[in-house]
Each structure stands twice: as C-alpha cells, then as structure tokens.
Amino acid sequence: MKRHLPYVVVAGWGALNGLLLAVLGIYGESSLVFWLYGGVVALLEVAALAVLASSRTGPDQHVRYRVPDRGAGAVPVVALGCALVALAFVYGLWLLALAVPLFGVAIALALHGTTASEG
Amino acid sequence: MIQRRVFGTVFTLESAVAAFVFLVVLALVCHAVVRRRAGRQPTPSDRPQRPVLEKYYVGVLAAFAAFLVAWTAWQNHEEHRPPNRTPVRVDVMGFQWCWKFGYPQSPAKVSVTGTCRGKDLPTLVVPTGRPVELRLTSNDVIHSLWVPDLRYKMDAFPDHVNTFTLTLDHEGRWRGRCAEFCGERHYAMDFWIKAVSPEEYDRYLHGQPIGTGTGTAT
Amino acid sequence: MTVASPAAGTEDTGGRPVVPGGWLGWVTSTDHKRIGLLTIGTSLVIFLLMGVLALLMRSQLAQPDLHVVDPATFSQLFTIHGSGMIYMVLTPFAVGMGTYLVPLQIGAPGIAAPRLTLLGYWLYVLGAVLMLSGFATPQGAHAGGWFSYPPLADKVHSPGLGSDLWIAGVLLATTGVIIMGWTVLWTVLRRRARGMTMLRLPVFCWSMIASCLMVIGAFPALLAALALLAVGRADASVFTSNTWNIGYQHLFWFYGHPVVYVMFFPYLAAVAEVLAVFSGRRFFGYKGTALSLLVFAALSMSVWGHHMFATGQATNDYYSLTSIALLVPAGVEYFGMIGTILGGRIRLRTPMLFALAFIPQFLIGGLTGIMVGTPVIDYHVTDSYFVVAHLHYVLFAGSAFGLFAAVYYWTPKVTGAMLSERLGRLHFWLLVVGTNLTFLPMFALGYQGMPRRVATYASFDGFAWLNLLASIGAGFLAVGIGVFVVNVLWTLRKVALGRSGNAGDDPWQAHTLEWATSSPPPRFNFAADRSLPPITSFAPLLDLRERRASGAAVGAEQEGASGS
Numbered sequence: 019m020k021r022h023l024p025y026v027v028v029a030g031w032g033a034l035n036g037l038l039l040a041v042l043g044i045y046g047e048s049s050l051v052f053w054l055y056g057g058v059v060a061l062l063e064v065a066a067l068a069v070l071a072s073s074r075t076g077p078d079q080h081v082r083y084r085v086p087d088r089g090a091g092a093v094p095v096v097a098l099g100c101a102l103v104a105l106a107f108v109y110g111l112w113l114l115a116l117a118v119p120l121f122g123v124a125i126a127l128a129l130h131g132t133t134a135s136e137g
Numbered sequence: 138m139i140q141r142r143v144f145g146t147v148f149t150l151e152s153a154v155a156a157f158v159f160l161v162v163l164a165l166v167c168h169a170v171v172r173r174r175a176g177r178q179p180t181p182s183d184r185p186q187r188p189v190l191e192k193y194y195v196g197v198l199a200a201f202a203a204f205l206v207a208w209t210a211w212q213n214h215e216e217h218r219p220p221n222r223t224p225v226r227v228d229v230m231g232f233q234w235c236w237k238f239g240y241p242q243s244p245a246k247v248s249v250t251g252t253c254r255g256k257d258l259p260t261l262v263v264p265t266g267r268p269v270e271l272r273l274t275s276n277d278v279i280h281s282l283w284v285p286d287l288r289y290k291m292d293a294f295p296d297h298v299n300t301f302t303l304t305l306d307h308e309g310r311w312r313g314r315c316a317e318f319c320g321e322r323h324y325a326m327d328f329w330i331k332a333v334s335p336e337e338y339d340r341y342l343h344g345q346p347i348g349t350g351t352g353t354a355t
Numbered sequence: 356m357t358v359a360s361p362a363a364g365t366e367d368t369g370g371r372p373v374v375p376g377g378w379l380g381w382v383t384s385t386d387h388k389r390i391g392l393l394t395i396g397t398s399l400v401i402f403l404l405m406g407v408l409a410l411l412m413r414s415q416l417a418q419p420d421l422h423v424v425d426p427a428t429f430s431q432l433f434t435i436h437g438s439g440m441i442y443m444v445l446t447p448f449a450v451g452m453g454t455y456l457v458p459l460q461i462g463a464p465g466i467a468a469p470r471l472t473l474l475g476y477w478l479y480v481l482g483a484v485l486m487l488s489g490f491a492t493p494q495g496a497h498a499g500g501w502f503s504y505p506p507l508a509d510k511v512h513s514p515g516l517g518s519d520l521w522i523a524g525v526l527l528a529t530t531g532v533i534i535m536g537w538t539v540l541w542t543v544l545r546r547r548a549r550g551m552t553m554l555r556l557p558v559f560c561w562s563m564i565a566s567c568l569m570v571i572g573a574f575p576a577l578l579a580a581l582a583l584l585a586v587g588r589a590d591a592s593v594f595t596s597n598t599w600n601i602g603y604q605h606l607f608w609f610y611g612h613p614v615v616y617v618m619f620f621p622y623l624a625a626v627a628e629v630l631a632v633f634s635g636r637r638f639f640g641y642k643g644t645a646l647s648l649l650v651f652a653a654l655s656m657s658v659w660g661h662h663m664f665a666t667g668q669a670t671n672d673y674y675s676l677t678s679i680a681l682l683v684p685a686g687v688e689y690f691g692m693i694g695t696i697l698g699g700r701i702r703l704r705t706p707m708l709f710a711l712a713f714i715p716q717f718l719i720g721g722l723t724g725i726m727v728g729t730p731v732i733d734y735h736v737t738d739s740y741f742v743v744a745h746l747h748y749v750l751f752a753g754s755a756f757g758l759f760a761a762v763y764y765w766t767p768k769v770t771g772a773m774l775s776e777r778l779g780r781l782h783f784w785l786l787v788v789g790t791n792l793t794f795l796p797m798f799a800l801g802y803q804g805m806p807r808r809v810a811t812y813a814s815f816d817g818f819a820w821l822n823l824l825a826s827i828g829a830g831f832l833a834v835g836i837g838v839f840v841v842n843v844l845w846t847l848r849k850v851a852l853g854r855s856g857n858a859g860d861d862p863w864q865a866h867t868l869e870w871a872t873s874s875p876p877p878r879f880n881f882a883a884d885r886s887l888p889p890i891t892s893f894a895p896l897l898d899l900r901e902r903r904a905s906g907a908a909v910g911a912e913q914e915g916a917s918g919s
Contacts, residue, residue: 035653045673047660050602079548093470101527108516
C-alpha cells in the first residue's frame with residue numbers, strides 16, 4: 019500500500035471523479051457530458067495504471083538517478099515545426115512543406131547531438 | 138417580481154454569512170500579526186495539527202454546505218414554479234445588435250424592434266399582475282436578456298428557445314440589457330421593459346400606442 | 356543519458372561544444388531549473404503586456420462615453436487580456452514554478468523527461484507569439500472573449516485571421532502546458548529521493564500533484580473545444596445547430612473551471628510555505644491540507660456547469676451542489692493557514708506581507724464564489740461586473756499575491772541575491788491599495804447592472820464614479836508593478852555585475868530541501884560532496900534545526916551536570 023501510494027493517489031482521484039460523475043447520472047445531463055467526463059475518468063485510470071507499472075519495475079525512492087546532462091538542440095526545432103503545422107491551418111497547407119523538412123532537421127540533430135554538456 | 142424577492146432573500150443571507158466569515162478571518166489574521174510578532178518574542182507552537190478540532194470543524198462546514206445546497210435549490214425551484222394562471226406570451230428575438238418583441242396572441246400581430254442607437258430603444262410592454270412568458274431566441278449569436286431591477290437574466294440561443302415567466306406587480310419602466318458578449322455593439326444593446334395596466338395592455342395588443350407617460354422606476 | 360554526478364559530464368558529447376551560459380545553452384537546456392526560469396520569465400513578460408492592455412481598458416472606462424479606442428479594438432483588448440492572463444501567464448507560471456521547485460523539493464537532480472519539458476516550454480512560447488501576432492493582422496486580434504463562444508467565434512461573425520491565430524496559439528500553448536504538467540506529475544510521483552515518502556512531500560509538491568492531475572484530466576477538453584471551433588470555422592453549418600453551441604460550452608468549461616484551480620493551488624501552496632517559514636513553525640494541519648487539495652481538485656472537475664446557469668440548458672441543481680460543496684475543502688485550507696500563523700512567531704518580511712494579504716483578499720473571491728455558485732444569485736450577477744470583480748479577487752488579489760510572495764521568497768535561491776526589502780514593501784502597499792480600489796467597486800457596479808465586456812457606458816447609467824475609482828486603483832497597480840519591475844531588474848543587474856552580496860543557502864530559515872543546497876543550485880541540484888539532510892518529515896530543515904537545538908540543549912545540560 020505504502021509503496022504504491024502514488025498509484026493509489028492517481029487511481030483514487032480518478033475514482034472520486036467517477037463518483038461525482040455517478041451523482042451527475044442521478045441528476046441527468048446531455049449525453050455529450052457523460053462521454054466527456056467518462057472519457058476523462060478512463061484517461062485518469064490509464065494514467066494510474068502507468069504509474070503502477072512504473073512503481074512495480076523501479077524503486078519508490080531513488081539514490082541513483084539517470085538524467086541527461088546535455089542540451090537538446092532538436093527540441094526548439096520540433097516546436098517550430100509544430101507551430102508551422104498549426105499555422106498551416108490558418109494560412110494554408112503549403113506551410114507543411116516547410117514543417118516536414120524541419121522535423122527532418124530535428125531528427126538529424128537528435129541523432130547527432132550538437133549541444134555539449136551543461137555539467 | 139418573484140425573481141427579485143428570491144434573489145433578495147438568498148443574497149442577504151449569503152452576504153451576511155460571508156461578511157461574518159470574512160470578519161472572523163480578518164480578526165484572526167490581525168490578532169496573529171499583532172500578538173505573534175517576532176518582536177514580542179512568542180514561542181512558536183510545536184503542535185503540528187489538531188485532528189479532533191479539525192473533524193468538528195469539517196462537520197460544521199459540511200452541515201452548513203448541506204443546508205445551503207438544499208435551501209438554495211428549494212429557492213431556485215420556488216422561483217421557477219409554473220404560474221397558476223395562463224401566462225401572456227411574448228416572443229423575444231435577440232440579433233446583432235438589438236431586440237425584437239413579438240406578441241403572437243395579439244389581434245394586430247404587434248411586433249416591436251429598434252436599432253439600439255441613440256434613443257431608439259425597443260420597449261417590451263407587459264401587463265401588470267399577470268404572468269408573462271418570455272420565449273427567448275436569437276437569429277445569429279448568443280445574447281442574454283437581463284433586467285437588472287428584476288435580478289434575472291437568461292440567455293438567448295440561436296436554434297433554441299429558452300422560456301421564463303415573470304410577473305410585474307406595479308406599473309413602471311425599467312432598463313434591460315444584453316449580458317452576453319455578442320460583438321461590436323454589445324455595449325449598446327439595451328431595451329426598455331414597461332409594465333402597464335391590463336386594460337392599457339389590451340389596447341396595445343389592438344395596435345394602439347402606449348401613453349407617453351413614464352412610470353417610476355424602482 | 357548519464358548518471359548525475361559531476362564526473363559524468365566528461366563523456367563524449369558527439370557534437371560541437373556550446374558554452375553553457377550562452378543563449379544557445381539556455382534555449383536548448385535540459386536543466387529543469389533553466390526550463391522553469393524560462394517559463395516563469397516568459398510569463399512575467401507577457402504579464403506586463405497584459406497589464407498594459409488592462410490599463411487601456413480602464414482608461415476608456417474611467418468616465419462615461421469615452422472613446423480612447425473604438426469598440427472593436429476594445430473587444431480585442433479584453434479578449435487578449437483574459438486569454439493572455441489565463442493561458443499564457445498564470446497557468447504557465449504555476450507549472451513553471453513546479454518545474455523549477457519540485458525536483459529540488461524532493462531531492463532529485465532533475466525532472467522526469469527533461470526534453471519533453473523543454474518541448475512543452477517551446478510550444479507555450481510559440482503559442483503565445485501566435486496569439487499575440489493577431490494584433491498585426493488587418494482586422495486585429497481575436498475579439499470573441501477568452502471563452503470564445505460560437506457562433507460569435509465562427510467564421511461568419513469573426514472573419515478575421517486573428518481568430519484563427521488565437522485558436523492555433525492557444526492550442527499550442529495548452530499542449531505545451533499539458534506536457535509540462537505530465538513531467539512535473541511524474542517527477543513528484545516517481546523521482547523522489549530516498550526518505551522522501553509521499554507523506555513527507557512539502558505542501559507545494561502536494562499542490563502540484565493536485566494541479567497536474569487537473570492539467571492531465573481537464574486540459575485535453577480545451578483542445579477538443581478548440582478543435583471543434585476550428586472545424587466550425589471551416590464548415591459554418593456546424594454552429595447553426597444548438598447541440599454544438601451548447602456542446603462547446605460544456606467542453607470549454609470542463610477545462611475552464613479546473614484551470615482556475617491550476618492557477619490557484621500552486622500559489623496557495625507557495626503562500627502556505629511562506630506562512631510556515633515566516634511563522635517559524637511547521638505548516639499546521641499538513642495531512643488535512645494535502646487531502647483537502649485532492650478533494651478540492653476532484654470537486655472542481657465537476658462544477659463547470661455553474662458557468663452555464665443562465666443558459667437554461669444545464670443541470671443547475673447538480674453544479675450548484677458541487678460548487679457549494681467546495682467550501683468544505685477550502686475551509687480546511689484556511690484552517691491550516693490560520694492555524695499556522697496563530698501559533699507562530701511572525702517575521703514580517705516582504706514574502707510574508709504578500710502571503711498575509713492573500714488570506715483575507717482571496718477569501719473575498721472565495722466567498723463571492725459561493726454566491727455565484729448559487730443559481731438564484733448567479734442569474735442576476737453572471738456576465739456582469741460582479742463576476743469580473745469576483746474573478747479578479749480570486750486571480751489577482753489571490754493568485755497574483757501568491758505569485759509575488761513566491762517571487763520574493765524564492766529569488767534568493769534562484770539568483771543568490773535578495774530583492775530589495777524597501778522596494779518590496781512599497782510594491783506591496785501600492786498593490787494592496789490598487790487591488791482593492793480597482794476591484795471592490797466592481798461588485799457594486801455589477802449589482803447595479805453594468806454588464807461585463809462593454810466598451811463604454813452612458814452617463815445616465817450612474818456607473819461613473821465607481822468606474823473612476825476602479826481606474827484610479829488601476830493607476831496604483833501600474834505604479835506598484837513598475838516598482839516590482841525596477842526591483843527585479845536592479846537585483847538582476849547587481850547579480851550580473853557580481854555586486855549583489857550573497858544571500859546564502861538559507862536566508863529565511865526555511866523548511867524544505869531546496870534551501871539545503873547552494874544559491875543558485877548547481878546543475879544537478881545537490882553537489883555530490885554535500886549529502887542531503889535526512890528527510891524526516893515534510894520540513895526536513897526545520898527538523899534538523901530542532902535536533903541541533905535539542906542536541907545543544909542536552910549537551911549544555913550534560914555540561915552543566917558534570918560541572919556541578
């Protein structure tokens with residue numbers, strides 16, 4: 019129980035939402051609302067399962083960590099690509115022609131690694 | 138004016154409770170700041186919690202919340218109880234950016250609208266002492282019919298009819314507004330609601346204009 | 356991936372070296388502290404811009420029939436002010452605080468999935484830029500209000516490109532915040548140091564758990580709402596049907612209410628930490644507060660319909676039930692805060708001033724929140740200035756005061772230098788006067804019948820002098836924020852010149868682990884040659900001081916005994 023407290027928190031919180039949804043069921047609402055709220059409760063329970071899976075395979079508290087010590091040059095490029103995709107819906111799909119090469123650049127950057135240690 | 142009365146009752150009670158809670162909390166904060174200042178060398182408490190007190194406190198809060206939920210829901214249902222007489226029906230249409238009031242039961246098929254520019258505001262004429270059912274809709278975006286003195290508003294949706302009933306117990310003229318942001322001239326989308334005697338209302342339905350005398354707004 | 360130790364950085368990086376302190380080092384950093392600071396810094400800059408928009412509105416409304424800007428521009432001002440403050444300032448700042456503080460508070464050297472966190476930041480920035488770039492389009496920025504109900508926000512009634520940019524920008528920024536919310540949540544659940552059990556998490560970490568649960572649960576609903584809006588702008592027939600108009604409102608408010616609590620819990624918890632530290636004792640009623648945060652968050656997922664009481668198409672009884680029930684967990688939090696200061700030894704430093712003012716000021720927002728959660732009251736006051744006053748008491752008199760308490764409290768940790776206490780006090784008093792002078796009259800204005808989002812009002816409406824008071828208050832706010840900006844820039848300048856003097860690791864005698872490392876903390880938060888203090892409770896540094904004090908007392912006693 020103690021060891022799986024993170025799982026219990028997420029799952030319990032999802033269940034509490036489920037309870038509130040059930041009360042709404044008594045009062046009644048449009049079907050869209052039940053799909054929406056029900057879907058969110060399901061999503062939260064999936065998140066709880068992910069936490070449970072992670073808790074089962076690793077320690078609850080850590081002494082040694084694995085963290086990257088290098089910058090991630092690919093990330094801003096990916097974000098820029100995403101912004102272009104969003105803009106494509108405003109100014110036309112031709113912007114995708116710019117976004118796709120950017121994603122290519124990002125992949126190349128991620129594979130090669132251009133930024134040095136921050137340590 | 139049941140809306141105004143119910144609002145007044147509930148608002149008074151909740152304001153009184155809120156003011157009381159606010160003053161208690163403010164007094165506690167002031168007390169702490171004055172009495173527990175480092176300059177007075179108080180010893181910090183090492184009591185991490187008071188679970189028993191907290192349980193009673195939560196019990197009181199929950200009981201008050203339960204009362205408030207039940208009581209205000211009851212008040213809400215009182216406010217929306219169907220009228221005991223057949224109401225007069227008025228069709229209200231909101232549009233960008235003014236109102237149109239139609240009287241489907243009138244022999245002359247009276248319908249009023251305006252431009253909501255300058256003094257050209259449409260007037261919604263209703264009889265005193267009789268329930269009036271407003272059937273609200275919109276022909277473009279969402280508007281909201283609000284009569285501040287009545288303490289009530291309801292949204293007007295396109296492709297949907299919202300209904301509410303009001304009864305005005307004395308003659309007078311009040312300002313009505315659009316409360317839901319609906320575009321550039323939202324700020325100017327005002328109208329008048331005018332309560333006249335049932336006889337005058339009857340004449341109005343037959344196409345005679347309302348006397349120019351304005352009632353006293355409360 | 357390397358193990359976090361100073362020696363680990365020597366592995367082959369396989370690329371050109373980049374100076375860590377350079378701008379490229381910042382914008383590509385996987386250090387959660389840098390990502391957190393970027394987020395906080397960006398949101399503070401946008402905060403200033405949004406303040407300028409608010410001042411323009413207040414100058415237009417200062418007197419009846421003023422036309423500083425035309426009504427169309429006015430609509431853009433309040434739309435972008437509201438959207439900016441909610442999507443681009445208070446929410447990202449809250450998550451940014453979590454990004455910076457959570458790993459430090461749980462004794463971890465980094466955040467889970469730092470590259471994803473960085474991606475979240477970049478999506479947020481680009482989203483903000485997209486939204487604001489609407490001002491550069493021919494028809495100006497989006498003008499549909501921050502909740503942009505269709506059909507007003509569809510292509511027929513809002514034909515401008517600004518509306519499309521608003522959708523794209525908010526979508527990107529919210530996606531970014533969701534990603535950051537996930538990594539912060541995962542960090543606090545799965546990256547705690549040895550000894551840091553769930554029940555030893557600082558209150559701030561609990562607030563981030565509650566907030567991030569709402570982020571992952573409720574924020575996707577906004578993405579759905581925006582997608583629906585985008586579809587409706589492509590195909591105008593969608594919003595001729597009432598189903599989708601009211602459906603949009605459900606989707607939007609399913610996000611739109613929880614987000615208020617995401618903009619509230621982290622600031623509330625910052626206030627709680629400040630109250631405890633400057634009261635010289637541990638936070639009172641820890642377990643009750645942690646539990647109430649979770650209950651509060653769950654309830655807040657089910658209250659969204661109280662924004663729709665006047666639509667005539669919502670189950671008002673249910674939303675009223677859940678909204679009023681919120682007073683129970685909120686009361687528990689006040690129990691903890693008041694209990695903490697009542698048994699404290701209070702030092703009135705700047706962070707504490709802001710935290711103390713938060714208590715009664717937020718309470719006004721909370722109590723009026725119960726009122727607007729009551730349908731029969733809400734029918735009158737919704738969409739009026741009463742609601743404007745209520746939400747600004749929650750978000751400005753409450754959350755922003757918590758934000759400033761946090762900035763004054765954690766700046767010495769982040770920069771190694773203290774902010775000026777004198778300017779801080781000036782900032783505080785200007786803000787207290789300005790806040791109440793601006794927002795208190797708005798309750799009366801709304802009660803008297805002033806609708807929100809009006810570009811102007813007539814002289815015979817009788818709103819003039821209350822509006823004038825509010826505009827004068829806004830002037831106080833502007834000066835107060837100006838003082839804050841001077842204070843921050845002056846301190847940063849001193850740090851850059853190396854003339855700031857060192858604040859020390861723990862200038863406030865604080866309780867949580869971030870104060871057990873140097874200021875600013877090293878790349879991996881806790882230097883290898885300095886072991887973490889034992890984590891014995893949610894206030895490990897306080898435990899350490901108490902043990903030392905009692906150890907010294909025992910030692911002195913023994914000395915005294917042996918001497919006699």
